[in-house]
Amino acid sequence: MKKYHVVGIGNAMVDVLAEASESFLAENGIGKGIMQLIDMDRAVDLYARVGPAREVSGGSAANTIAGIAHLGGRTAYVGKVKDDQLGAIFAHDLRAQGADYDTALAPGSHPDETGRCIVLVTPDGERSMNTYLGVTEHLAASDIDPAQMADAAWIYLEGYRFDGPESHEAFAKAIGAAKGAGGRVALTLSDPFCVERHRDAFRAMIANDVDLLFANRAEIMSMYQTEDFEAAMAAGAADVETLACTEGDRGAHLFSGGQRVNVPAVPTDIVDATGAGDLFAGAFLWGLTHDVDLKTCGQMGCLAASEVISHIGARPEADLRSLFAAHGLI
Amino acid sequence: MKKYHVVGIGNAMVDVLAEASESFLAENGIGKGIMQLIDMDRAVDLYARVGPAREVSGGSAANTIAGIAHLGGRTAYVGKVKDDQLGAIFAHDLRAQGADYDTALAPGSHPDETGRCIVLVTPDGERSMNTYLGVTEHLAASDIDPAQMADAAWIYLEGYRFDGPESHEAFAKAIGAAKGAGGRVALTLSDPFCVERHRDAFRAMIANDVDLLFANRAEIMSMYQTEDFEAAMAAGAADVETLACTEGDRGAHLFSGGQRVNVPAVPTDIVDATGAGDLFAGAFLWGLTHDVDLKTCGQMGCLAASEVISHIGARPEADLRSLFAAHGLI
Numbered sequence: 001m002k003k004y005h006v007v008g009i010g011n012a013m014v015d016v017l018a019e020a021s022e023s024f025l026a027e028n029g030i031g032k033g034i035m036q037l038i039d040m041d042r043a044v045d046l047y048a049r050v051g052p053a054r055e056v057s058g059g060s061a062a063n064t065i066a067g068i069a070h071l072g073g074r075t076a077y078v079g080k081v082k083d084d085q086l087g088a089i090f091a092h093d094l095r096a097q098g099a100d101y102d103t104a105l106a107p108g109s110h111p112d113e114t115g116r117c118i119v120l121v122t123p124d125g126e127r128s129m130n131t132y133l134g135v136t137e138h139l140a141a142s143d144i145d146p147a148q149m150a151d152a153a154w155i156y157l158e159g160y161r162f163d164g165p166e167s168h169e170a171f172a173k174a175i176g177a178a179k180g181a182g183g184r185v186a187l188t189l190s191d192p193f194c195v196e197r198h199r200d201a202f203r204a205m206i207a208n209d210v211d212l213l214f215a216n217r218a219e220i221m222s223m224y225q226t227e228d229f230e231a232a233m234a235a236g237a238a239d240v241e242t243l244a245c246t247e248g249d250r251g252a253h254l255f256s257g258g259q260r261v262n263v264p265a266v267p268t269d270i271v272d273a274t275g276a277g278d279l280f281a282g283a284f285l286w287g288l289t290h291d292v293d294l295k296t297c298g299q300m301g302c303l304a305a306s307e308v309i310s311h312i313g314a315r316p317e318a319d320l321r322s323l324f325a326a327h328g329l330i
Numbered sequence: 331m332k333k334y335h336v337v338g339i340g341n342a343m344v345d346v347l348a349e350a351s352e353s354f355l356a357e358n359g360i361g362k363g364i365m366q367l368i369d370m371d372r373a374v375d376l377y378a379r380v381g382p383a384r385e386v387s388g389g390s391a392a393n394t395i396a397g398i399a400h401l402g403g404r405t406a407y408v409g410k411v412k413d414d415q416l417g418a419i420f421a422h423d424l425r426a427q428g429a430d431y432d433t434a435l436a437p438g439s440h441p442d443e444t445g446r447c448i449v450l451v452t453p454d455g456e457r458s459m460n461t462y463l464g465v466t467e468h469l470a471a472s473d474i475d476p477a478q479m480a481d482a483a484w485i486y487l488e489g490y491r492f493d494g495p496e497s498h499e500a501f502a503k504a505i506g507a508a509k510g511a512g513g514r515v516a517l518t519l520s521d522p523f524c525v526e527r528h529r530d531a532f533r534a535m536i537a538n539d540v541d542l543l544f545a546n547r548a549e550i551m552s553m554y555q556t557e558d559f560e561a562a563m564a565a566g567a568a569d570v571e572t573l574a575c576t577e578g579d580r581g582a583h584l585f586s587g588g589q590r591v592n593v594p595a596v597p598t599d600i601v602d603a604t605g606a607g608d609l610f611a612g613a614f615l616w617g618l619t620h621d622v623d624l625k626t627c628g629q630m631g632c633l634a635a636s637e638v639i640s641h642i643g644a645r646p647e648a649d650l651r652s653l654f655a656a657h658g659l660i
Contacts, residue, residue, distance in 0.1 A: 052396070052423040052645065055385045066382070085415040085443070093382040113415070315382065 002183070003151040004100075005073040005289035009144075009174055010061025010158030011136045012079030012103075013115045014086045015274065017312055018053040020120035025128055030120060035129040035191045037163065038118075043132040046118055055086070056313040057093035058117055059136075060190060061158035063275045063314045067282025067304060069098035070316050073289060076100035076148060078174075079161075080139045083107055086114040097315070103143055106135035125270030125309065137164030144173045150181035153289055154212075156281070157205075159190030159219075162198040175209050186212040188281055189219035196222060212242045212288075214281045220245055244298065246280055246305075252298045263298035266306035275314025279304040283320065296329055303327055332513070333481040334430075335403045335619035339474075339504055340391025340488030341466045342409030342433075343445045344416045345604065347642055348383040350450035355458055360450060365459040365521045367493065368448075373462040376448055385416070386643040387423035388447055389466075390520060391488035393605045393644045397612025397634060399428035400646050403619060406430035406478060408504075409491075410469045413437055416444040427645070433473055436465035455600030455639065467494030474503045480511035483619055484542075486611070487535075489520030489549075492528040505539050516542040518611055519549035526552060542572045542618075544611045550575055574628065576610055576635075584628045593628035596636035605644025609634040613650065626659055633657055 025032050028049065038046065047053075057066075065077040077094055081087030083105040094101045106112070115134035119127045139161070149155055155178045161167055175185055187202070187210045189195050195202060202223065206213060213236055217229055220243075224232040229247075236243045237255035245253045251265040283304035287297035307318050324330045355362055358379065368376065377383075387396075395407040407424055411417030413435040424431045436442070445464035449457050469491070479485055485508045491497055505515055517532070517540045519525050525532060532553060536543060543566055547559055550573075554562040559577075566573045567585035575583045581595040613634035617627035637648050654660045 047422060051426045052387070053419075053426070054643065055419060057382070089383075089385060092377060096381045096383070313384065 002153045003074060004076055004153065006065065006068050006154045006156050006285050007076045007078065007148060007152040008061040008065040008156040008158070009078045009171070010161050011059050011115060011133060012062060012081045012090055013059040013117045013131065013136065014090055015056050015058030015314060016047065016053045016116055016118045017056060017272065017274070018050040018118070018120055020050060020122060022122055025120065025122065030128050030130060032122070032128050033126050034193055035131055035160065038130050038132055040112070040132055043116065043118065043130070046130055050118065050120065054312070055089070056315070057090045058274070058314050059090070060160055060188065060278050061156055062090070062094060063278035064156060064282040064285070065099050066094060066097045066315045067279045067320070068286050071283065071286040071320055073286045078103050078139070078143060080104075080106055080136045080143065081114045082110055082112070082135045084114050086116060090114065103139070106138065110135055119274050121272050121274070121312075125273050127272060127274045133163065138166070139164065139170055140166040141169040141173045144170050144177070146173065146177035149174045149177035150183065152178055152183050154184050154186055154285060156186045156285065157188070159188055159194045159198065159202065162194065162201055168201060171205070179209065184211040185209050186214065186285065188214040188277070189223055192218040192222040195219055199223065206239050210240050212244070213240045214244050214277070216246045216277060217248070244281075244284055244301070246277055251302055252280065254294050254298045256294050259294065261295045261298060263295060263302055266302050268306040268310045270309050272312045273309050275308045276305040278314060279308040279316065299327070300324055300329055303329070332483045333404060334406050334483065336395065336398050336484045336486050336615050337406045337408065337478060337482040338391040338395040338486040338488070339408045339501070340491050341389050341445060341463060342392060342411045342420055343389040343447045343461065343466065344420055345386050345388030345644060346377065346383045346446055346448045347386060347602065347604070348380040348448070348450060350380060350452060352452055355450065355452065360458050360460060362452070362458050363456050364523055365461055365490065368460045368462055370442070370462055373446065373448065373460070376460055380448065380450065384642065385419070386645070387420045388604070388644050389420070390490055390518065390608050391486055392420070392424060393608035394486060394612040394615070395429050396424060396427045396645045397609045397650070398616050401613065401616045401650055403616045408433050408469070408473060410434070410436055410466045410473065411444045412440055412442070412465045414444050416446060420444065433469070436468065440465055449604050451602050451604070451642075455603050457602060457604045463493065468496070469494065469500055470496040471499040471503045474500050474507070476503065476507035479504045479507035480513065482508055482513050484514050484516055484615060486516045486615065487518070489518055489524045489528065489532065492524065492531055498531060501535070509539065514541040515539050516544065516615065518544040518607070519553055522548040522552040525549055529553065536569050540570050542574070543570045544574050544607070546576045546607060547578070574610075574614055574631070576607060581632055582610065582628045584624050586624050589624065591625045591628060593625060593632055596632050598636040598640045600639050602642045603639050605638040606635040608644060609638040609646065629657070630654055630659055633659070
């Protein structure tokens with residue numbers, strides 16, 4: 001038996017969550033519903049403009065791994081923070097959730113700080129993300145422990161992590177070690193603009209290495225450069241063994257081995273959409289690594305996503321296993 | 331007209347909120363429902379034991395001032411943080427709420443860090459506070475700007491702030507400047523064990539300078555060293571012009587100029603009791619500085635307290651003025 005069900009690699013971030021109006025987004029040139037990269041100066045300027053905020057550990061793959069750990073899965077995370085107060089918060093929250101996390105800290109002398117994401121939540125619950133990567137973009141191949149990757153049934157790669165100087169080498173090293181030991185590879189496309197930046201690299205990885213692809217509607221259409229959602233999903237389904245495509249309140253479309261299953265979303269009042277896709281992936285992967293059938297994996301994903309959007313913050317607060325049981329999924 | 335309705339002085343803290351079981355409190359020797367002072371080693375050890383947490387700006391008087399600012403009152407805060415990431419969060423949140431905050435930062439070279447309070451919330455919503463004071467206990471008389479105090483209709487003094495080497499001098503300077511310009515003085519007793527530590531100093535201040543005293547049941551009984559709540563309130567009412575005594579779900583008892591008014595609590599599901607007393611004081615002071623009668627001030631206090639205990643975190647999330655309007659208070 002492998003030590004880990006899933007090892008995730010991504011950008012380690014602390015989320016700074018603040019409410020904002022539609023007009024605030026417009027006045028400050030913030031694209032709604034997407035992730036935009038910002039530098040430290042912009043981060044400082046923007047932070048000074050937003051109202052009272054709250055800080056919670058985030059990072060897309062880290063949220064997914066936290067979800068798997070919350071469900072009792074054996075899991076670990078790789079992503080870089082600095083030896084500073086926000087880095088300590090990030091590390092604490094992940095370990096306290098039950099995930100292993102041992103990536104070397106960037107030293108206190110590093111000119112950048114722990115990455116943070118200023119998440120502006122509009123009254124409709126949509127989140128617009130302004131990401132200062134900080135030290136997390138410097139995750140290097142040397143941070144990847146091949147023995148850890150070899151001991152993972154699945155590795156889970158975050159599309160956002162393709163930004164940064166050594167990301168491709170780091171991912172190649174992780175994939176080689178995992179696949180060499182019979183492990184499998186899941187990738188999330190993260191964001192349509194992230195797909196724009198890294199389409200060729202994603203294409204090559206999908207063609208060669210990816211067994212399970214997570215995407216939402218905008219991402220899969222960007223990936224396959226079509227406005228036809230069905231055509232994009234068909235292309236994705238042909239490229240990988242399993243495709244899990246989410247479509248907001250329309251639920252998820254699952255493709256695997258010629259089979260197609262649609263799973264409805266679980267209705268809820270959206271307070272903060274941050275983490276919906278991350279927790280979908282976490283619950284789906286937990287199911288997949290616990291011999292759960294495809295449709296039920298999707299239902300678990302939709303249920304976990306509905307829980308996380310019903311409150312502020314991108315990590316589960318309710319007991320997801322109890323929720324699964326209440327819905328007859330376990 | 332004075333520039334400020336209220337200027338508050340207190341311990342500047344970031345709250346680290348985590349859920350905990352009753353048995354966790356027992357196993358770790360944590361007194362339930364009270365504030366206990368801890369050193370940095372204990373803070374690090376305890377933080378490592380608690381589950382995933384979230385960080386929000388706190389500090390008792392700072393919560394009160396944030397509430398007054400939220401209501402549109404003209405207000406300022408004095409309390410010390412360090413030039414570090416948690417200090418930046420604290421300062422941001424207070425200013426973003428609309429309060430002035432200009433206390434000199436402790437420099438990055440200071441051996442202590444920004445103060446934090448590990449708040450353990452048990453399933454009953456009660457909070458048990460473990461406070462690492464850090465740099466905030468070093469607030470000195472030199473941090474008090476007499477011109478600012480002279481420009482305040484009220485100054486609001488936090489009992490917790492009596493811990494620390496130069497606190498008494500700082501308070502004396504603030505009181506002198508405020509009273510010299512016709513300002514008035516409010517004091518909150520903060521915590522029964524805080525009263526134990528500083529009873530003589532509180533007694534002297536109440537006898538000589540305090541116009542408005544805030545206390546809860548346990549605090550007023552500790553102050554007057556009696557197990558008889560009514561006797562304790564009578565003693566307090568005799569010592570100050572106005573006494574506002576809260577009693578949890580039994581509401582508040584108000585005494586002023588021979589008048590006594592009882593105001594019922596506003597029933598709510600308690601999620602996190604942190605900040606209930608702070609927001610009672612904030613709403614009460616806002617009313618008092620806006621020509622609101624005693625009973626309505628108390629009703630505003632109880633309503634604000636009920637809002638803040640209905641969610642995680644010690645600062646208001648709902649629009650308190652809308653709440654007041656919905657209840658016919660404004």
